[in-house]
Amino acid sequence: MKDLPPQVRERTIAKARTLIEALPFMQEHRGKVIVIKYGGAAMDRAPLARPFAMDLSLLLHAGIHPVVVHGGGPQVSEVSAQLGLETRFVDGIRVTDAATLDVATMVLAGKLNTQVVGGLVADGVPAVGLSGVDGGLLLARRSTPDLGFVGEVVQVNTGVVRTLMDRDFVPVVASIAVDEAGQAYNVNADVVAAEIAAALGADKLVFMNDVPGVMGSGGDLLSELGVQECLDLLAADGVVEGGMIPKLESATRAIKGGVRRVHMLDGRVEHALVLELFTPEGIGTMITPDAGEGAVAE
Numbered sequence: 001m002k003d004l005p006p007q008v009r010e011r012t013i014a015k016a017r018t019l020i021e022a023l024p025f026m027q028e029h030r031g032k033v034i035v036i037k038y039g040g041a042a043m044d045r046a047p048l049a050r051p052f053a054m055d056l057s058l059l060l061h062a063g064i065h066p067v068v069v070h071g072g073g074p075q076v077s078e079v080s081a082q083l084g085l086e087t088r089f090v091d092g093i094r095v096t097d098a099a100t101l102d103v104a105t106m107v108l109a110g111k112l113n114t115q116v117v118g119g120l121v122a123d124g125v126p127a128v129g130l131s132g133v134d135g136g137l138l139l140a141r142r143s144t145p146d147l148g149f150v151g152e153v154v155q156v157n158t159g160v161v162r163t164l165m166d167r168d169f170v171p172v173v174a175s176i177a178v179d180e181a182g183q184a185y186n187v188n189a190d191v192v193a194a195e196i197a198a199a200l201g202a203d204k205l206v207f208m209n210d211v212p213g214v215m216g217s218g219g220d221l222l223s224e225l226g227v228q229e230c231l232d233l234l235a236a237d238g239v240v241e242g243g244m245i246p247k248l249e250s251a252t253r254a255i256k257g258g259v260r261r262v263h264m265l266d267g268r269v270e271h272a273l274v275l276e277l278f279t280p281e282g283i284g285t286m287i288t289p290d291a292g293e294g295a296v297a298e
Contacts, residue, residue: 022279025280026062029064029277031063033064034059034065035068036273037206038052038070039071049119053120055273056273067196067197068170069189070173070175071189076107093150095148095150096185104186105176105186108131108174108175108186113130117129117172128171128172130161134160136178138176140154141154142179151177151186156198158200173192173196175191177192188250190247191246193207203259203261205263206262207262212283212284213285223284224285224288230251234248251287262286263285264287265284
């Protein structure tokens with residue numbers, strides 16, 4: 001090192017320090033399950049796909065067990081429009097008639113799942129594509145008649161996912177579920193991610209969104225929230241709207257179901273996953289149990 005120019009030596013040492021700073025976080029997460037809801041800008045923009053694959057590869061090499069859940073709302077809306085189908089939402093949930101269900105199944109469990117898995121495999125991540133139908137992973141029932149074929153998860157059968165993780169594969173789950181009669185349902189991917197995280201006893205649930213995180217009433221980023229604070233935001237008029245509603249509702253369910261932390265990240269930031277998990281600063285919003293409800297100090 002002493003024979004190197006000073007600027008090179010300083011830069012090299014800085015890189016080593018960065019790696020050493022990440023070590024405690026890698027040790028903390030080793031052997032843990034982390035469920036990642038992959039969607040929004042991170043899924044729509046091709047330049048972000050490779051950094052996401054690299055992040056997953058790093059997680060695997062650090063001994064972490066990632067599970068990816070994806071939706072694909074914009075893509076379903078696009079194909080629906082091409083077919084002349086109306087798209088309607090109620091509190092951020094897509095109203096799904098029979099024709100829209102066919103589109104959602106084709107897009108989510110077909111094209112998008114293959115696309116996500118193919119991109120991960122191409123970058124060396126041993127991903128395997130699933131939907132909630134495979135192995136009876138997600139058992140559902142109709143949510144409400146007004147939403148059509150929108151389901152709510154009543155049971156998660158984790159056997160197929162655990163089998164894949166035990167063999168060092170990364171499950172990639174499309175948010176289509178099935179009832180006991182074999183009827184398919186479209187289920188919000190945020191809900192699916194939360195239910196799978198709770199069923200697996202995941203250490204963390206990560207939502208990769210196309211916003212910086214949870215915003216307060218003044219438009220400021222809220223870096224940390226408790227469950228009750230999330231419920232207060234949901235109850236306040238005009239603060240949480242659209243797609244953020246099922247995300248916050250799912251986050252609170254996940255925490256109550258035993259998930260230790262929920263993170264909401266900006267998927268437009270390269271390597272957002274690594275920045276959140278392996279650096280002291282982190283980014284986005286972290287949601288934790290309320291005091292006295294099993295909160296664990298970081």
